[in-house]
Amino acid sequence: MSGRVDQLVAGFAEGDAISRDARRLRGLLQRSGRESDIFVPADRVGETVRGDCLPLEEYRGRKGDVVLYHYSTSSPATRVFLGSQARRVVRYHNITPAEFFDGYDDDLAAELREAREGLRTVLGGAELVWAVSAFNAEELKRLGTANVAVVPLFFAPEDACSEPDPKTMAKYGGGLRNILFVGRIAPNKCVEELILAFAWYHTCINPASRLILAGSERSCPRYYAMLRMLAARLGLANVCFEGFVNEAQLSACYRSAHLFACTSRHEGYCLPLLEAMANGVPVLTRAIGGMPEALGGSAAMFDEMEPREMAALFQRLLTDSALRGEILDSQDRRLEELRHNDLTEPCRALLAL
C-alpha cells in the first residue's frame, strides 16, 4: 500500500496547536516516503502560512489513500471528509463547550453546537479515531466509539525553545516578576480569574510584577474587550495584552517568565503547559480536562481558589526556592518522558491502514 496520506483541518495558522500538530505529522509521513498534504478551507488560512497548505477544494480522496481529519469545530471539511473515497481517520482535539461563548459570540456558539451534534456522524464515518488525550478519548467512548486510540499532540520539547526575540526580551526584562499566560484569549480560558488574582498580588504583595497575556484576541473580541476594561478599571497597567506572538516573541515571553499560570476551565490537552516546561518555567494550572494528563504528575495544580488565595499561591511559587526546585525537577522528568515518546509508532499504524 503506498497511497497518499492527507490531512484536513478547519483552520490553519501560525502558532495554532492543531496546525502545528498537522505540520509535524506531515513531516513524519513525508520522511516515511509518503506523499502528504494539508487541505484547509481557503478563508481559514492565516496570511503567514498561505504557501504551506492547499485549498480544501483541491482535495481528491481516492481509494487506497488515507485521509486524517483534525476535528475541533464545525467546518466545510466535514462534508469533504465524509465524501472521501480514502480510508478515513479522525484526530479528535475536543470541542469547546458552546456555553462559554454564549453572549460573547452567538454565531461561534452555534458553530460549536453544530460541531458537537456532527461529532457522532464524523466518528461513524471513520475507520480509526485518534484522541489527543485520554480525557478526549473518554468523551468519545461515552458516545459509543470503540476504535479510539490515544495519540498525544506531536510535540518535541526542542520545538518550544527557538531563538527569542531580543525586543520582547528587553520589553519584559527590568527586574519585574513576570507571570505568564499563553493561549487564545477565549472565555473558556477564564483569564478574568487570572487578572483578579494578579490584582491582589500586584497591589498587596509585589508591585514590581507583571502579568503577560500572550495569545490571539481574534477568536472572541467581545471577551477580550471585557478583559481590557477589567484591567483598565482596576488600574492594572502591568497587565500586558501581547496579542498574537510569533515563534521568536513567544520564546522571549517564556524566557522572561518566572511563573506560568493558567486558570482555564476547559482544555483538551493544553500545549502551552509543555512549552513553558520546556523553557524551564514553573507551571501552575487548574486540574481540569486534559491538563493533568499533559502534565503527567508534574508542576503545581489547584481545583478551586479565590483570587486572594491565588495571589498568595503566586507569591509562594515565586519565592519558595525549595518548592520551585521540586516543581522544576518534576517538569524535567515529564519532559524526559515526552522525549522518549515514539512518534513514529502512530505513523506506522496510519500507514498500515
Added chain:
Amino acid sequence: MKITVAGKDRSDVLVREITAAAANLSDAELERLLAGESDLLLLNEAEKTDDYLDQLITLARHRNSVDPSEMNISAGKGIVAGLGRALRRCLWKMIRPFHDWIAFRQNSVNIMLTYALEFEKQERQAAIRKLEERIRRLEDGRKTEGGNR
C-alpha cells in the same frame, strides 16, 4: 481547595498557609474597585450577544469619564519616601489644571462616542422591528391571497 505539587497532594500544608496569607491581604482601594467590577463581570453571564451589548452600553454610559480626583499618590516609609511623596504631590498640583483640561476634552469625546453607540443600537433595533413588521404583513398578505384562490 486542593493543591498538588509534582503529583503529590500538598493540600494539608499549603492550603492552610495560603488561606492564612490570603486573609492578611487587604487594600481598601482595590476592594472598592473590585466591588464596582461585579457589573463588568456580569458580561460573562450574558446568554445572547444582544444581552452582552445591552450590558456593555450600560457600562460604557456609566464609565465614560476619567475622574482626576481618583489620583492616588502612595505613601512610602522613611524620610526619603516622605520627601518623594511631597515632591510628587507638588508636581501633581502644578500640572493638575493642564491635566484637567485634557481630561475634560477626553471625557467630552468619550461621552459623544457612548451616545453614538447607544443611538446607533436604538436605530438598528428600530429598523429591525420595521423590517420584521413588513415581513409579517407580507406573509399575512400571501396567506390571505392563497386562501382566496
